[in-house]
Amino acid sequence: MRCDDCLAQLDALHDSELMPVEETALRAHLSDCPDCARAYDILARTSHLLQEGLVHYSAPDVLKARIHGALMRERDAEPPVRAVAPWNRWSRLAAAGLAVALASSAATFAAMRQSTAARSAADQVLASHVRSLMPNHLIDVASNDQHNVKPWFNGRVDLSPQVPALDSSGFVLAGGRLDYLAGRPVAVVVYTRRQHVINVYSWPEAGSDTPEVTTTAQGYHLMRWSKGGVAYWVVSDLNAGELSQFVTLYQGRGLEQR
C-alpha cells in the first residue's frame, strides 16, 4: 500500500467506517510505516481531545418550557389527540419534582395544622411553584404579549391580574396559568429571567395593605405583599436582589396601568 492511500483512509479507520478487509490492509501498513503511524497517532489524539474536552450543552429548562408551550398550542390547533404521556426524557425530572412537591404538600399539611395562615400560604405557593416547573405545568397560555395574557384570565378567576411588560428590564413575560390554592383558582403570571422562572400569584384578600416580606425556603425566594385588597406572592430561584428588583418593577408598572 502506498502512503498516500493509507493517509487518505486514516480518518475512516479511526471512525470505524472501513470494511474489515480494508482495515486489515491499513493496519498492516501502519505497523510497517512509522510516518503513517505517527500521522494516525496525531489524528487519534486530536479526536480524543475533542471528544473529552468539547462541551456538550444541555438544553436549558426555559427552552424546554418554551417548546412545550409552543407544542401545546400546536396540538390544540390540530384535530383530536390529547393524551398526557410523560416526556420520556423528562420523566425523571418530573419524578424528582413530584417528590419535592409531595414533600412540600406534606409540609403544607403539617404547617396548616400547627400554625399561621401566612405560613400555610407560603408552603402552598412554594409547592405550586415547584409543581409548575414540571413538564406540562408551567404555562396554560403561552405568550410574550401582555395583551394576550391578561384577557385570558377573564372569567377564569375573580381578579384580573397585573401583567406589566418588563422585557425592557430583562424580565420576559412567558405566559399565564391557572392554579388551585386553598381550594380556589388563582391567577399566576409567569416571567423568565435567563434560565430562571418567576411565578407571580395574586388573589383577592380582605385586609389592609402590607409591605413586602421576603422569606427563603428550599432554595427558593418568596416575596409577598398586599395592596388594594389583593394578596401577591412572587416565587423564584432567582437571587434575592434581582427578585426584589423584579417586584419593584412589577409594582411600579402595575400601578401605571390602572
Added chain:
Amino acid sequence: MKGDRFEELILPHLDDAYTLARYLLRDEHDAQDVVQDAALRAFKYFNSFRDGDPRAWFMVIVRNCCMTWRRRHHIDTMTVPYADDHLSAVGESPSADAAAIEQSDRAALARVVGALPVEFREVIVLRELQGLSYTQISEVVGVPVGTVMSRLSRARKRLAGALGIGAEEAS
C-alpha cells in the same frame, strides 16, 4: 398518536439539538430561538418521518434552521480570531484525559473549534460530540459521504495544528 410518538422519539434529543446550534451559532440566545423553531418544524413535518434514526432526522432540521438563521443574519464566513500562544499548552500532554483537561484548556479548545469555518465545525460536532456515522452526517449536511470524510480529515488536521498536537516530536 403523533404527539406521543414525537415526544418519545424526538424530544430526547433536545440536548444534542441545542449543542449543535450552540456550536453553529455561537450564541446561547440565538441557539435557543433556533432550536425552538426547529422543534416546531419537526413537529409539523413529523408525518414525513418514516423510520431510520430519529436523532439524525431531527438534526437535519436543526442544522437547516441554523444555516437559514446564519444566512438571514449574514454570519457567513465570520470566524473569531484566536491567539496561538493560548493554544500551545493544550496538546502538550500526550495522555490528556478528561480529568487532566483543565478549564482553560477547554476554553482554548472551544475557541479553536469556534474559529473553524462552519462547514468544518459542523462535521466535528456531529462526529466527535454526537457520534453520528458518515452516512448520517452526509444526510444532515446534505453532501456526499466522500465530502464528509475529506472535511472531517481537513478539520482534524487544522485542529491538530492549532492545538500543537504532534509538534513536539517533529521539532
